[in-house]
Amino acid sequence: xxxxxxxxxxxxxxxxxxxxxxxxxxxxxxxxxxxxxxxxxxxxxxxxxxxxxxxxxxxxxxxxxxxxxxxxxxxxxxxxxxxxxxxxxxxxxxxxxxxxxxxxxxxxxxxxxxxxxxxxxxxxxxxxxxxxxxx
Numbered sequence: 001x002x003x004x005x006x007x008x009x010x011x012x013x014x015x016x017x018x019x020x021x022x023x024x025x026x027x028x029x030x031x032x033x034x035x036x037x038x039x040x041x042x043x044x045x046x047x048x049x050x051x052x053x054x055x056x057x058x059x060x061x062x063x064x065x066x067x068x069x070x071x072x073x074x075x076x077x078x079x080x081x082x083x084x085x086x087x088x089x090x091x092x093x094x095x096x097x098x099x100x101x102x103x104x105x106x107x108x109x110x111x112x113x114x115x116x117x118x119x120x121x122x123x124x125x126x127x128x129x130x131x132x133x134x135x
Contacts, residue, residue, distance in 0.1 A: 006096065010109055013089055015062035019110045020047045022097075024055040028065065028080040029094045035077050062086045 016022055023045045028034075034041075038056065042049040056078070059065040064086050068077040082091055096102035 006093065006105060007109055010093070010106070013086070013093075015058045015064065015086065016090075016093075016110070017058065019107055020045070020051050021055045021058055022106060022110055023047070024052060025059060025064065025090070026094070026097060026103075028059075028078065029098075032080040033077065034079075035075050037075050040075075041078075064090065 010016060016025065024041070024047075027041065027045050038053050039049045041056075042052040045052060047055075056065065056067075060067055063084050064081055066079045066081050068079075081087060093106065097106045
């Protein structure tokens with residue numbers, strides 16, 4: 001995918017609406033199958049649990065995430081599904097965003113870190129910290 005087509009591709013992917021959606025998706029790109037609560041995921045990606053839940057709902061609705069509740073009903077198994085149509089659309093963006101420069105480009109298109117602090121509830125202490133790979 002060429003860099004200039006990135007804005008067009010992001011526009012077509014209506015389930016990536018903001019930086020939180022993208023950060024949650026990138027978390028699952030690095031960790032394709034996890035068992036955790038929304039609160040635990042929120043602590044990993046640096047957004048409020050309510051905001052992370054909205055992102056999870058959008059990604060589940062799009063078919064990119066598959067969820068299974070555990071009997072305890074607290075934690076749930078979440079798995080990234082890239083084999084369907086949405087996965088084929090998002091894979092090139094995930095490849096670009098795997099580099100520092102690529103991620104910065106995507107985040108510029110989705111809004112700055114300061115905007116995320118104000119409008120989407122990013123924890124201020126983590127807002128300006130560089131994202132580290134959790135591989």
